[in-house]
Amino acid sequence: MHTKTIAELSRSLQSGELSSTELTQHMLQRIKAHDDKLNSFVTVTEEAALEQAKAADARIAAGNAGPLTGIPIAYKDIFCTEGVRTTCGSRMLENWISPYDATVVANLRAAGAVMLGKTNMDEFAMGSSNETSYYGPVRNPWNTDKVPGGSSGGSAAAVAARLCCGATGTDTGGSIRQPAALTGITGLKPTYGRCSRWGMIAFASSLDQAGPMTRSAEDAAIMLGAMSGFDERDSTSAERPVDDYVAALGTDVKGVRVGVVKEFMGEGLDAGVGRSVQAAIDELQKLGAEIVEISLPNAGLSVPAYYVVAPAECSSNLARFDGVRYGHRCDDPKDLEDLYKRSRSEGFGAEVKRRIMIGTYALSAGYYDAYYLKSQKVRHLIADDFRRAFEQCDVIVGPTAPDTAFGLGEKADDPVSMYLSDIYTIAVNLAGLPGMSIPAPQSAGLPVGLQMIGNYFDEARLLNVAHQLQLATDWHQQAPADFA
């Protein structure tokens, strides 16, 4: 049953052919059997999962079920879950049990989704390889010597290995799309403000956005519909109705204008990845889409701008971790300053410290204009590029990542090289647009992602184009042999 999608399983659950309890037990068994090879889960909530499955079965029997009722999913460990440990991949929150659910979790719970557990992630969502977690690296199910990408690498690996039917991720600079690409799954970062950020541990507040990680665009549409919506507790939540994403999946792509970013298809892109992405674009053309070349002239500045904006915001957000109210506290502090410094130094890993330091520097007296203000101006230039591009096309496509999955440890000593893993995804976060990654043909036996970028709140069109491509191809149906 793990080979089926959420949409297929939902039909089986509703018809009575399968119970949520059976499905949940099967998935828990798969986690037990396979996760020691992947390290994709930090916490497995077996008892709660079986209770939720039982409640879902009762709900289905009462005729009160939706498409997610009884479906076992996992949550990235950045989402607060009431009564369950929420570590954010850090020693700082090793023993922290959230007293509330994040709004996204509450929404999915209300839809009847069953929580299998919490997935591993780069510490505080800072990383592109899932090697910075305090709980050890996650491995890619396609080749366990390779990384799954980050920071939602635990969610990506768990979905790719069929250990859960879907998972939540968060995307600050590409952290849903890049691991989706490297593990061969479908990942969607919605428009900024589409999903509530309340109860999602903040990394960079003007960029962070929650989204679904699934095996198909249809499943992403089902999950996104449940996750989205206005939340008065999040001051950045968008006050606009949620589209019916599943209902929007039935339109063909004839006449849809697909913009190919010329700056993304040249230098710096692995040749095999380039060929795969081109094959996916050719398939869209065969389906009737109109291909147009577009330019994002300032996209090359997105990584430099991001590495000021994100660290600046993280240095502010992570100031709350001081050893006083919650989180790790050092032993025998001699005074308050010693408490702060040692608690933070012991609780945070190297990448988190590095980004806090950069952010602190960029915001310090005398440097604010040169770094932070400059970045926010560059951010405007990047957003304006997209506005102009969407006058020529409906959807923008290109590669998600410049290469296939790289080896564990390969980029660990070179932060700047690691940062360039997100070179094609970061601009989307800076502009606040929706973006997704879906599987393109593999290159040398490893997954490749096709990135698709939509206009603001145009997730329905994005999902439909992805769904039409998935109806015509089987790239998204490939499974890693050891986890088939």
Add this chain to the structure above:
Amino acid sequence: MSLSADDVAKIAHLARLAVSPDETESMGKELSNILDLVAQMDAVDTDAVQPMAHPLEMAQRLRPDAVSEVNRREAYQATAPAVENGLFLVPKVIE
């Protein structure tokens, strides 16, 4: 851009992080490399560009100035390292 050991120590203090002398050199190099990456922005003229305040040009939403949450002090303090009589305990700062 090259940060000196003094710069690293000053930033670490502002960030309330302890950086040992052994780590200072490597941390300085890593931060300098990141600042070199960031310096690519200097090539573009942004004098006439407005900084981006919000990706959706949204204004901050206001709400009535009224209590809307229940008091959950006990639940929130349950995960604190040390509390007493409803207060967070910290080390003595004045002898």
